[in-house]
Amino acid sequence: MTVTFNGARLLDGRLVDVTVTGGVISAVTPAGEVPTIGDHIELDGHVMIPGLWDRHTHFTQWAHASRRVQLGDAQSAADAAAMLAAHADAHPDGDVVGVGFRDALWPDVPHFELLDEALDHGEVGDSGEQRRVVAISADLHTVWLNSAALRAHGFYEHPSGVLRERDAFAVIDALDEVPEKTVDGWAHEAAEAAAARGVVGVVDFEWGFAPADWQRRFAAGFDELRVAAAFYPERFDDALALGVGGGEALDTSGLLTLGPLKVITDGSLNTRTAYLREPYAGDAGRSRGQLTVPPEELTALLRRAVQAGQTAAVHAIGDHAVSHALDAFAITGARGSVEHAQLVLPEDLPRFAQLGVTASVQPEHAMDDRDIAERYWGARSRHAFPLRGLLDAGAALAFGSDAPVAPLDPWLAIVSAVFRSRGDREPWHDEQSISLEQAVQASVRSSIAVGQPADLVVLGADPRQADAVALRSQPVVATMVAGRFSYDAIR
Template sequence: MTEHRPGPDGDLVTTIADVHLSGPRRGGASDAERVDVLLEDGSIVAIRPADPEVLLRSDPGVLDGGGGFLLPGLWDHHVHFTQWARTARRVDLSSAASAAEAVELVAERIAQEADGDGWVEGARFRDALWPDTPTFALLDVIAPDREVVLVSADLHCCWLNSAALRATGFADHPTGLLREEESFAVLKQLDQVADELSDRWVDAAADQAASRGVVGVVDLEMRWNAADWIRRVGNGTRALRISFGVYAEHLERAIDAGLVTGGVLAGTDGLVQVGPFKVITDGSLNTRTACCEAPYPGSAPGTDAHGMLNVPPERLTALLTLATANGLHCAVHAIGDRANTLALDAIETTGARGTIEHAQLLRASDLERFARTGTAASVQPEHAMDDRDIAEVHWAGRTDRAFVLRSLLDAGATLRLGSDAPVAPLDPWVSIAAAVTRSRDGREAWHGEQAITVEEALAASTRGDDDVVAVGRPADLVVVPFDPFSCATEALRTMPVLATMLGGRLTAAGRPGPGA
């Protein structure tokens, strides 16, 4: 499509565009005038006042912006994508207020199944405040002969019955409630499904993400993701950009392959690039394994009263040194305040670049270290809404320094927002709403002093410098019907999405938000 317009000196200027997005308004603009956006080779080549006659042309390259509000495409900076794709097929245990209730939900699913064969999987249970204790015996009553595996909401714990314990190599486990490395081992076994089936689930999940304005994710699935995503893109999964993580068990393999952060994988049409080296230093709040300075209430002597440190400081330093020397940025999982201090120590010692993932409980003296070391805080605001009641019990007296988004920004740190899906939904509007309102379900804002602005939340939900719509930027765009900068904050969580574009290609159109 070739367009001729008068230039600044009156001469005709020729602009060649693949796509002409006509009539949206730029979100946050004071005048909110409609514009025409011309896209060429995946980038924005021109933005100018809208020409109402453009839509009258019978040109397939013209897309109607519908008078919606144009924003940069959104990113989720922390996802376990295969786990997220599978979660929709598991029994949802998020409503269970006890182990007994969780068992009832699983029993209902078993009763509904026609074949009565195969593994039973559940997800999203939170047992930190349950009055009873999950054990394999409780599950054996409802499924003595079928394998049952229930995955906690934080992915740091799995609850198995006797049949599943035998099948996964944990027949001698005393309780059936596996934490941290044992739990991760079970999750890896659950991932062993046929590529064709897994890829079909992932493709559907990618389309759903695009329908919520997502153009890219940082996929921190605990497997060798390079091969997965090369295969998936080759088979037609093209709704998202992917930045994939590498774990310690695959670090040498990545180095031998010459993978460096930011490098694009061949055969993926530029959609898949190497992300960070990921290391999990401690556990989680719900599982009471986040490594903290203070002990957890009611912890028995001789137990992991302060949580668990999965990677000792000297090992962490060695890993970050190796990754950094070979061109990999680092993503260090740290939730407890002790774990965050040790992570920052290692980052300062090694000069590693990258992120601390989660950063949920922080010492005041560690805040400025994020900015000083250039370490971004990759946070999940919806976790604060999920865990506020748990935190008030297990981090009692310390919640003024939990999920401290405002304090991090004020200290000069960079924020990146994500979901940690399937821990929270892969929906950036959910994360944005939680960050801005610190509230959900009509409850009073929890530590509202830590709220951030819509502008800050949107910037943290994009990829780096691509946080504005401007000429020369990638044509990764989203159109929404309401201006998020001026609409009621309660409306952010269910913001409908009119269209999503990836590199100038339409990946979702006309799909309403969940609350529309």
């Protein structure tokens, strides 16, 4: 099948006709210069860009998130407990699961007793069982449980009910034990919503073993997005058993590939476990955070990835963790990315380009975390989310959301990178802002050129003319993946 988009406006201002044949761009010519072949769609100057990617998601978590109690507006532990209690009153049975709280700036401290009291000391549901309550932090590195949930997850005498890092990951993973058919249906819905925002692909860092989950979904007909399904060290042998290298196809659709080995080397800012060279400021004591994978172990993992033909994605948020990650790439010659890179020492900026390591970053986190960074990183926050610094040093940027930490919507990352502000607040370290064109480039994996995948997005308004408010809700009228419409509001 051949289809031509007539009169597409590119971000560089050119007005062109774009022809797609068999999932590939077969021609890009000045508008009206060549007679149209096959079907055609008149764009009349609508802006066209390459398909957008979210380079860091936890897709199943994102699919779950809208079905859980939203705690993002909670200004205290007491607020969050009241929200969870209100949900429990309205839904008289089953576990109560909340998501999105940020406790770093709360005036009070989360504790299992607060949840117990809010739910009337272990209220029972219609089933006669004690209600279990779990609240998941926005950064996914902390969970807060009531007494019943602590017991259910094997923590019988925990002093606070607040679990961090690996204990938290284990609880979150256990919460995802939903029937496959159900969660796969939610994944379809989430993918359709992403396509409506111009998304053509995601890198999925879901816990468990994402490659198998996605093989099941694609076998059942999933085709809304391209997916690079990552894996964790605990499942390295399972990844090798697939018999493919990093970036290679996992099925016959051409849409599913094996993603990178994901290694989490430190914690997060909100949890105050991101690993720093100097101690946290504020009331975090003299802690420097947690290095959860020591340098020698990280080097061994990356060396194994190289030997197996796999790429690597190393989670590193604190400046010291970023340095260790770059050291491991330098020692092993591994290919891949540093995920998050939220606080980067100036001397480490040029190392990304020198080593060919991508800075996989989530600009919307800067808007979520600016006040937390100011409190706990103090003057160091001028080195936080250094997008301009990374670009000027020659680094390749790849934008993502870390959904559900931020919504799976690339336009939020783009607007945060360009304007460094949200709402009516002043820009935060706007010396680190980048241009719209650079932000879009960090959000795509292809271009509008002959031979490129026909992954295309048609916009309903020109983003070059948009202010920060308009760009956050940038209209999308069509999304095409491999030459097939995944979202179509233009015809």
